[in-house]
Amino acid sequence: xxxxxxxxxxxxxxxxxxxxxxxxxxxxxxxxxxxxxxxxxxxxxxxxxxxxxxxxxxxxxxxxxxxxxxxxxxxxxxxxxxxxxxxxxxxxxxxxxxxxxxxxxxxxxxxxxxxxxxxxxxxxxxxxxxxxxxxxxxxxxxxxxxxxxxxxxxxxxxxxxxxxxxxxxxxxxxxxxxxxxxxxxxxxxxxxxxxxxxxxxxxxxxxxxxxxxxxxxxxxxxxxxxxxxxxxxxxxxxxxxxxxxxxxxxxxxxxxx
Amino acid sequence: xxxxxxxxxxxxxxxxxxxxxxxxxxxxxxxxxxxxxxxxxxxxxxxxxxxxxxxxxxxxxxxxxxxxxxxxxxxxxxxxxxxxxxxxxxxxxxxxxxxxxxxxxxxxxxxxxxxxxxxxxxxxxxxxxxxxxxxxxxxxxxxxxxxxxxxxxxxxxxxxxxxxxxxxxxxxxxxxxxxxxxxxxxxxxxxxxxxxxxxxxxxxxxxxxxxxxxxxxxxxxxxxxxxxxxxxxxxxxxxxxxxxxxxxxxxxxxxxxxxxxxxxxxxxxxxxxxxxxxxxxxxxxxxxxxxxxxxxxxxxxxxxxxxxxxxxxxxxxxxxxxxxxxxxxxxxxxxxxxxxxxxxxxxxxxxxxxxxx
Ligand SMILES: Nc1ncnc2c1ncn2[C@@H]1O[C@H](COP(=O)(O)OP(=O)(O)OP(=O)(O)O)[C@@H](O)[C@H]1O
Ligand SMILES: [Mg+2]
Numbered sequence: 055x056x057x058x059x060x061x062x063x064x065x066x067x068x069x070x071x072x073x074x075x076x077x078x079x080x081x082x083x084x085x086x087x088x089x090x091x092x093x094x095x096x097x098x099x100x101x102x103x104x105x106x107x108x109x110x111x112x113x114x115x116x117x118x119x120x121x122x123x124x125x126x127x128x129x130x131x132x133x134x135x136x137x138x139x140x141x142x143x144x145x146x147x148x149x150x151x152x153x154x155x156x157x158x159x160x161x162x163x164x165x166x167x168x169x170x171x172x173x174x175x176x177x178x179x180x181x182x183x184x185x186x187x188x189x190x191x192x193x194x195x196x197x198x199x200x201x202x203x204x205x206x207x208x209x210x211x212x213x214x215x216x217x218x219x220x221x222x223x224x225x226x227x228x229x230x231x232x233x234x235x236x237x238x239x240x241x242x243x244x245x246x247x248x249x250x251x252x253x254x255x256x257x258x259x260x261x262x263x264x265x266x267x268x269x270x271x272x273x274x275x276x277x278x279x280x281x282x283x284x285x286x287x288x289x290x291x292x293x294x295x296x297x298x299x300x301x302x303x304x305x306x307x308x309x310x311x
Numbered sequence: 312x313x314x315x316x317x318x319x320x321x322x323x324x325x326x327x328x329x330x331x332x333x334x335x336x337x338x339x340x341x342x343x344x345x346x347x348x349x350x351x352x353x354x355x356x357x358x359x360x361x362x363x364x365x366x367x368x369x370x371x372x373x374x375x376x377x378x379x380x381x382x383x384x385x386x387x388x389x390x391x392x393x394x395x396x397x398x399x400x401x402x403x404x405x406x407x408x409x410x411x412x413x414x415x416x417x418x419x420x421x422x423x424x425x426x427x428x429x430x431x432x433x434x435x436x437x438x439x440x441x442x443x444x445x446x447x448x449x450x451x452x453x454x455x456x457x458x459x460x461x462x463x464x465x466x467x468x469x470x471x472x473x474x475x476x477x478x479x480x481x482x483x484x485x486x487x488x489x490x491x492x493x494x495x496x497x498x499x500x501x502x503x504x505x506x507x508x509x510x511x512x513x514x515x516x517x518x519x520x521x522x523x524x525x526x527x528x529x530x531x532x533x534x535x536x537x538x539x540x541x542x543x544x545x546x547x548x549x550x551x552x553x554x555x556x557x558x559x560x561x562x563x564x565x566x567x568x569x570x571x572x573x574x575x576x577x578x579x580x581x582x583x584x585x586x587x588x589x590x591x592x593x594x595x596x597x598x599x600x601x602x603x604x605x606x607x608x609x610x611x612x613x614x615x616x617x618x619x620x621x622x623x624x625x626x627x628x629x630x631x632x633x634x635x636x637x638x639x640x641x642x643x644x645x646x647x648x649x650x651x652x653x654x655x656x657x658x659x660x661x662x663x664x665x666x667x668x
Contacts, residue, residue: 108551129553144551146544148611149537157541158552160534169535169562 056120059084059223059254060105065114067100074100076278078114082223087245087255089265092275093298098258099141101275102227106131106138119222129158135222139212139229141258151196152182155215185218189244206237213244224248227258242268262291274298281307333605333612337620340603344624348631360634376630378513384600384626385519386510386581388619389574391597392526393461393567395618398601399530400563401543401610402468402475406482407571407597410460411590412490414575418453419585420493422446422502434500436493446505453576454569460486461568465561483594490587500584510581518577522570527615539563543610595650600625602653609661625649 060082067075075097082088090098104111107125116123118134125131128138145154152175161174161181182196191210193203200208209229216224226245230238245268248255259265265272266286274282274297282297282304296302348360358364361373368374390407397404420436425443427433432442460482467478493499508514530536538559541549550556574593579585604621606613628649632642 127553128551132553140551142547144545144548146541146548146611148540148544153537153541157537157549158554160537162534167533169559170529170533172532173534173537 057084058082058117059086059119060256061117062105063115063117065101065104065116066112067097067104067109068112073278075104078280080273080280082254082256085249085252085254086271087249087257087269088271088273089269090256090258090273090275091260091262091265091294091298096275096298097278098275099227100278102138102140102225102256102258106136106225108140132159137216137219137221137224139216139224139226141227141231145200145208145212147201148199150199151186151193151211152178154200154211155182155185155218159219181218182214185214189214189217189240189247191240191244205232206234209233210237210240213241217244217248221253223254223256225256225258228260229257230259230261230264238264262294265294266291274304276300276303279307283307334614334616334620337603337605337617337624341620341624341627344627344631348627348634351631351635355635360631376634380623380626380630381516382513383629384622385515386574386578387593387596387625388519388600388622389515389522389577390567390571390593391600391618391622392522392615393570394594394597395601395604395606395613395615396526396530396539396563397475397567398598398606398608399543399610399613400539400560401546402479402560402564403598403608404464404479404564404567405476405594406460406464406479406486407567407574408590408593408595409483409486409490410457410568410571411575411578411593412587413460413486413493414453414456414572415579415585415589416490416493416499416587417456418449418572418576419499419502419579420449421452422449422506422579423499424501424503427501432501434498436499443503446503446509449502449506450509450576453572455572457568457570457572457575458565459568460571461565462561464568465564468564469557469560487587490589493587496587498584498586502580502583506580507583508580510577510579515577515581518573522573523615523619530615535559535562540611543612545611596625596646599646599650599653602657603649605660607661608654608657 058081060080062078062080065075065078065080078101090101092098103109105116107127107130118136123134125134131138146157149157156178161177162171163174165171179196186193186196189210191214193207193210200211203211209232213226213229216226230241233241242264245255245257257265257269270286272282272284272286272289272294273280274284274294276298283306284294293302297304345361352358352360359373361376363371363373390411394404394407421441421444423432423435423437423442425432425439435442464479464482467473467481468475530539538549538554541552541554542556542559546556575590578589600622601613601618602608602621603624604613604617604619606618629642629646632645637645
């Protein structure tokens with residue numbers, strides 16, 4: 055077995071004439087934390103959507119945990135062990151915290167009742183408490199609907215959801231974009247916890263300080279292409295910005311963008 | 312990392328932060344409306360609305376009026392239970408009244424007796440081989456017609472992606488057509504004695520209450536209920552979470568159709584006849600009951616309990632106008648105003664919810 059958890063080869067996505075993602079070759083080691091940076095519209099979220107099966111890629115291959123995968127949808131990806139916090143939060147406003155954490159994978163009893171099988175509210179509540187405890191997320195009352203929560207609290211719920219379920223790879227697309235200082239810190243703490251537990255992570259972020267604080271390696275996207283692959287020790291903020299803006303392009307990616 | 316003073320893992324349980332269930336507001340409205348009619352009754356009519364002011368009954372209540380209210384409410388209430396689920400899932404069902412008409416005509420045809428007072432049934436739809444059937448046959452037919460209509464609605468919405476308003480409007484017109492076509496507009500009468508018992512006496516109320524309890528449990532305790540709320544709340548999130556949204560919607564519309572079919576069985580059994588015009592405007596009454604009861608037309612919010620209280624409010628208002636001897640014309644006008652008023656109230660609630668979010 056190799057120690058590579060995720061590998062993409064020539065991963066490409068075109069939306070009609072828009073080449074949102076072009077020939078992305080990317081590899082992630084087990085337990086490694088990698089940041090993806092790049093300007094708005096550079097193709098970061100598109101990259102995430104191809105890996106997680108939210109969309110079907112135009113071209114290329116994805117290898118996950120040693121085997122080539124073709125996820126038909128995000129559920130396939132989740133079942134394979136990829137937990138994702140999407141940029142647009144997939145939360146149901148009118149449901150409470152445990153309901154959202156377990157949406158689509160509810161704990162049930164009396165399963166012979168098929169679609170009318172009963173929810174095991176107690177088990178889900180207990181697991182929610184454990185998950186929130188693990189991530190140190192503060193929520194006034196988990197029985198309240200998400201609608202009445204602040205943007206930060208919602209984000210925490212979405213992140214607690216990924217942290218509650220053991221996974222092989224966690225992907226977060228701009229998890230702190232809408233958060234205040236304290237909430238950002240909470241999310242960063244969750245990410246550190248994941249690192250301690252040896253879980254692999256892809257973090258899409260625009261926040262330079264955060265990226266240098268948290269990850270081992272930085273990938274830069276520009277106009278749909280990967281233009282740099284930088285170990286944290288070998289680079290600095292100015293350098294990364296140069297790649298983002300196009301002032302510089304990594305030697306091995308020359309001619310790409 | 313965690314603020315232990317706030318409890319485990321930083322979790323704080325603040326009872327004051329618990330949400331106030333909307334059903335309590337709706338129930339308050341019911342009490343308020345009853346009090347208004349009591350006041351008007353005392354002022355205008357010189358008698359009580361719901362209480363026994365003439366010593367006619369054994370209890371303190373005007374049992375006759377209470378009975379009329381709940382009986383009136385029950386048959387449309389059965390439809391409203393299904394409509395509630397459809398609206399919570401983010402849809403709408405305008406076809407239920409017409410489905411009642413079609414199911415009433417067809418189910419009744421399988422409930423007829425061969426002979427009336429020694430001569431052949433003058434309203435016979437089928438030959439004698441298809442008459443005097445066991446009660447289960449017309450019930451099954453009524454439910455099946457409803458399920459079929461509901462599934463067609465659901466498939467247009469879920470697979471063809473036609474807006475629910477349009478899909479069910481089409482069904483509204485078509486199902487009414489079926490009801491008229493079935494006997495070329497002739498009423499279908501003379502059911503078997505056992506069929507007549509389904510909706511006899513207070514049976515409609517019993518059926519309504521049993522169904523309301525059943526669907527209350529289903530909506531609050533089962534995966535079907537949870538996914539219905541989830542889809543109405545955020546369809547994209549539901550899909551992302553792995554819920555088979557299309558299949559679920561078809562199921563929701565099919566259940567709503569089934570309840571409309573059942574309502575048709577109860578109604579025809581109560582009236583001992585089926586007419587092609589049965590159930591006209593029931594869909595709007597049912598929607599009004601749900602919306603009055605706090606079911607949001609935006610989806611995701613509302614409950615069976617709310618709809619039951621909404622149905623009672625609806626029944627109390629209609630009965631209250633009869634009590635005040637208001638002309639039937641005025642009653643219809645007021646009913647229209649109630650429906651629009653309920654939607655306005657819903658819009659206002661939605662705006663308030665959006666402001667909070
Ligand atoms: N469904 C779509 N149809 C057509 N074009 C799309 C679609 N989704 C994304 N795009 C385009 O693809 C490009 C990449 O978008 P993407 O969302 O991946 O950017 P991003 O790097 O995540 O940006 P941001 O930092 O703003 O989130 C953009 O030009 C965008 O307009
Ligand atoms: Mg993005």
